[in-house]
Amino acid sequence: MTDNPREIIAALFVLAGALMTLASAIGLLRFRDTLSRMHPAAKPQVLGLVLILIGAAIRIVPNPALGMLVLAAIVGVCTAPVIANRVGNVAYRESVEDGTITHEAPSLETFDDRCITPERGT
Known part of the structure; x- marks a missing residue:
């Protein structure tokens, strides 16, 4: 193990980015429809990428390849x-064309008729 604080900080950024990317992947698997999956596909995944690139940039700071990391972060964002x-x-x-999403809120009576209850047997 190293005592260099720059490497420890870089490792923490990479770990945080990996956890954000993992959370994004879990969100993509857990959510049901495309509209729900939109959020974890964009926001936490991009934050995870940026954190990983910051960790890599801290690790290779005097290297000229730092510009490529900045470019990758800008393109991802x-x-x-x-x-x-x-x-x-x-x-x-x-989904609007299919009828699964409407622009009007359903009335309470219509919603109650569609509910499946044990008393109705449906």
Whole structure:
């Protein structure tokens, strides 16, 4: 083990980024529909990528390859939310056309008729 504080800080950033990326992957598996999966696909995944790149940048700070890490972070931050937004728009448009999402709130009577209760046997 090293006593260099720069390496310890870099390892903590990489660990935090890996945990955020793991949380994003778990969110993608746990959520049911595309509109719900949009959030973990964009925000925690990008934060995890940026944290990992910060940890790598701290580790290789005098190296000229630092510019590539900064470029990768900028591209990740700029593209992932845009892609998630476009996927969300397409999923929303398709679910409105299918009728699974409506723009009007259902009335309470209509909602009660659709509920499955043990007393009704349905």
